[in-house]
Amino acid sequence: MMSESEFERICKGILTDRETIIKHNPIGTRGEILLWMLLNCLSSYLSLTDMETPCFTGIPDAETYAEAIRFVLRNRKTGHFDEDTYITQLLQA
Numbered sequence: 001m002m003s004e005s006e007f008e009r010i011c012k013g014i015l016t017d018r019e020t021i022i023k024h025n026p027i028g029t030r031g032e033i034l035l036w037m038l039l040n041c042l043s044s045y046l047s048l049t050d051m052e053t054p055c056f057t058g059i060p061d062a063e064t065y066a067e068a069i070r071f072v073l074r075n076r077k078t079g080h081f082d083e084d085t086y087i088t089q090l091l092q093a
Contacts, residue, residue, distance in 0.1 A: 002046065002073060004081035010041050011086040018093050028061075031091035035065035038090060042072050062091060 014021065014037050018030070025033050043053050054068035066087050073083050 001078045002042070002076050003078045006045075007073075007077075007081065007083065007086060010045065011038065011090060014038055014041070014090060015093055030093060031062045032060070032065060034090040034093060035062055035069065035087065036060075038087075039065055039068050039072065042069065046072065046076055048072065066091075 014034055018034060021037050022030055022033050025036070027033075028036070039054070042048075046052075052072075054071055056064060056068075060068075066084075069087060070083060
């Protein structure tokens with residue numbers, strides 16, 4: 001399960017390391033790269049199985065990653081929080 005404080009910590013870490021993340025993953029827009037990283041962090045943190053991990057058809061964009069993050073968090077949050085606030089921060093970084 002994911003608490004807001006832990007989700008915020010992960011997002012802040014991605015923001016702090018964003019230039020390094022983007023440098024080593026230069027495919028896509030800055031926002032797409034950071035949301036891709038967040039999705040992968042969530043998959044690892046929540047120990048998602050292959051069946052629980054979102055799959056994509058075609059070339060994913062920022063909204064595809066944002067929707068996948070929302071999907072992963074659905075029913076996995078320890079309390080109510082708005083993940084879109086954090087997603088927006090990553091998109092604007």
